[in-house]
Amino acid sequence: MVLGLSLPALTLVHVVISLIAIAAGLVVMFGLLGSKSMPGLTAIFLAFTILTSATGFLFPFEKLLPSHIIGIISLVLLAIACFALYGMKLTGAWRPVYVVTAMISLYFNVFVLVIQSFLKVPALAALAPAVAPAPPSGPVFAAVQGIVLVFFVVLTIGAWRRYKPMALA
DSSP: OBTTBOHHHHHHHHHHHHHHHHHHHHHHHHHHHTTOOOHHHHHHHHHHHHHHHHHHTTSOOSSOOHHHHHHHHHHHHHHHHHIIIIISTTOTTHHHHHHHHHHHHHHHHHHHHHHHHHHHOHHHHHHSOOOTTSOOOSHHHHHHHHHHHHHHHHHHHHHHHHOOOSSOO
């Protein structure tokens, strides 16, 4: 039991939080490309992405894992993104700092989603079997992660160049 939840219930809550964060984050990403601030959805994206990383640390573990390192890096990036957006109001260099830190945090969430999809969805697991405790591997898994990475690099660069907020969040 963690916070009064069974492990399956905690997993479900964590997954739902993660999917909300990813969905909101993708809408925010495309909004940045159109120079749209979307303050409400941005707040949901940031809050749920923080919750995603935080709830990941509630699962039992015996040693520091790569998922914990991603969670720690994500939380640091999200703190910077929140400071750039809410503290510095995206002035000067804080605009690109916000775009990059927020989008890298979103990428980390999608990166983990791809890993979990290959671990949990039987059809994907058959394409890239994992050997416990290692994550999935192989050319199909590498290709999917590569496509996701290129997608995020291209769109983050585009958002960096195009996002010029009219009204500050």
